Amino acid sequence: MVIAASTGGTISITTIPAPTESALLTVAHTGTGSRVIIESGLSTTPGTGTVTSIPTTTATGPGRNGAVSGGATIIPTTEALRSVFSGLQSGVRLPQTVLFPPERIHLNWTQQFKVGAGLENVGNTCYLNSALQCLTYTPPFANYMLSQEHSATCKKLGFCMMCTMQAHISKVFKRSGDTISPVEVLAVLNLIANHFHHGRQEDAHEFLQCTLEAMQESCLAESKFDRETQETTFIHQVFGGQLRSRIKCLNCQAVSDTFETFLNILLEIKTVSDVSTALEQFVRPEILGGPDAYSCSSCKKMVTAIKSLTIHRSTNVLTLVLKRFDICAGEKINKDVRYPEYLDLYPFMSETQEKPLVYRLYAVLVHYGRSSHSGHYFCYIKASDGQWYRMNDNSVIITDIQSVLAKQAYVLFYIK
Ligand SMILES: [Zn+2]
Numbered sequence: 462m463v464i465a466a467s468t469g470g471t472i473s474i475t476t477i478p479a480p481t482e483s484a485l486l487t488v489a490h491t492g493t494g495s496r497v498i499i500e501s502g503l504s505t506t507p508g509t510g511t512v513t514s515i516p517t518t519t520a521t522g523p524g525r526n527g528a529v530s531g532g533a534t535i536i537p538t539t540e541a542l543r544s545v546f547s548g549l550q551s552g553v554r555l556p557q558t559v560l561f562p563p564e565r566i567h568l569n570w571t572q573q574f575k576v577g578a579g580l581e582n583v584g585n586t587c588y589l590n591s592a593l594q595c596l597t598y599t600p601p602f603a604n605y606m607l608s609q610e611h612s613a614t615c616k617k618l619g620f621c622m623m624c625t626m627q628a629h630i631s632k633v634f635k636r637s638g639d640t641i642s643p644v645e646v647l648a649v650l651n652l653i654a655n656h657f658h659h660g661r662q663e664d665a666h667e668f669l670q671c672t673l674e675a676m677q678e679s680c681l682a683e684s685k686f687d688r689e690t691q692e693t694t695f696i697h698q699v700f701g702g703q704l705r706s707r708i709k710c711l712n713c714q715a716v717s718d719t720f721e722t723f724l725n726i727l728l729e730i731k732t733v734s735d736v737s738t739a740l741e742q743f744v745r746p747e748i749l750g751g752p753d754a755y756s757c758s759s760c761k762k763m764v765t766a767i768k769s770l771t772i773h774r775s776t777n778v779l780t781l782v783l784k785r786f787d788i789c790a791g792e793k794i795n796k797d798v799r800y801p802e803y804l805d806l807y808p809f810m811s812e813t814q815e816k817p818l819v820y821r822l823y824a825v826l827v828h829y830g831r832s833s834h835s836g837h838y839f840c841y842i843k844a845s846d847g848q849w850y851r852m853n854d855n856s857v858i859i860t861d862i863q864s865v866l867a868k869q870a871y872v873l874f875y876i877k
């Protein structure tokens with residue numbers, strides 16, 4: 462075990478806890494004496510994949526459990542380390558294999574293309590056209606699709622949404638300046654969303670979600686993988702992140718973490734006027750008490766607890782969906798919600814993340830009208846030449862960032 466100590470701020474400890482895993486422990490201390498918080502990030506041995514972090518474990522008191530003396534030297538004891546690694550074992554599990562190595566994701570365009578073709582509206586297909594255009598201008602997604610690597614290595618039997626998207630995106634860039642019909646996607650619409658009907662206006666976000674799920678299935682190609690491995694596909698490496706839900710017992714201070722993968726984040730907008738406030742609201746801690754009291758497995762009591770949600774593993778592509786459609790009321794929230802070109806996600810993350818964590822806007826999907834099943838969808842995208850365009854079915858028009866930021870967005874696409 463190697464311990465690196467310092468006199469203030471963050472202290473790093475590197476240790477090899479088990480033959481199959483190597484871990485990086487970060488020990489941060491608050492104040493000057495009595496409390497040490499041990500956090501750890503885990504990286505697997507080369508070739509077995511990546512797990513970025515595990516739950517935080519708290520060790521307290523001078524002289525025991527990772528003692529601190531005057532904020533200067535931290536010597537974690539076996540007991541403290543054991544508590545960290547028991548959290549490690551119950552918290553985040555390692556994938557058995559990595560289906561798509563994250564280092565193969567290119568977040569910037571690897572080639573410059575003229576802006577692609579417009580998409581013909583084939584009877585209320587603006588929801589589909591606008592979602593497809595946003596995906597088409599997602600650089601890591603387009604880079605991979607245009608390399609044709611997927612079809613060359615595809616193992617999916619029968620219908621494959623990755624092959625379908627590859628054919629569509631390739632055609633979009635081949636037919637720059639033209640209008641094409643999204644026939645490949647329309648032909649498989651009932652396979653990816655069997656409740657959708659040709660000729661009927663559908664929800665663009667729902668279509669997007671169904672498309673991502675179908676592509677995820679293609680990446681898995683009928684094989685059986687453990688859940689952690691399923692989250693290492695190309696689709697998860699581009700769009701996927703992880704949320705941490707933490708419940709802290711206010712009686713015994715025990716902490717319980719659960720982790721959940723996401724491909725997009727849905728934000729409530731009823732009471733906010735900008736996206737950062739919506740994200741603040743998303744991570745605002747909630748008290749569980751009274752009728753919602755929490756059953757603590759540590760002190761075995763019904764207790765008051767604090768529940769907090771944070772983004773634990775950041776995504777490469779961050780898709781934020783503004784909840785404009787109130788299913789119960791059946792009404793759309795038609796209000797301006799401001800969004801920045803550059804968004805710092807750091808304030809909404811679990812504590813072990815880089816700072817700042819800046820994302821850049823590259824596509825905005827807009828809806829005009831009263832409900833998700835009526836009105837009109839179109840979008841704004843940033844092409845590989847850095848120019849913004851408005852994509853409104855077959856119309857492709859140059860625009861600028863000021864116009865893009867002035868819209869009533871429905872879905873926002875950011876990239877690291
Ligand atoms: Zn395929």
Ligand SMILES: [Zn+2]
Binds near residue numbers: 759760762
């Ligand atoms: Zn408790």
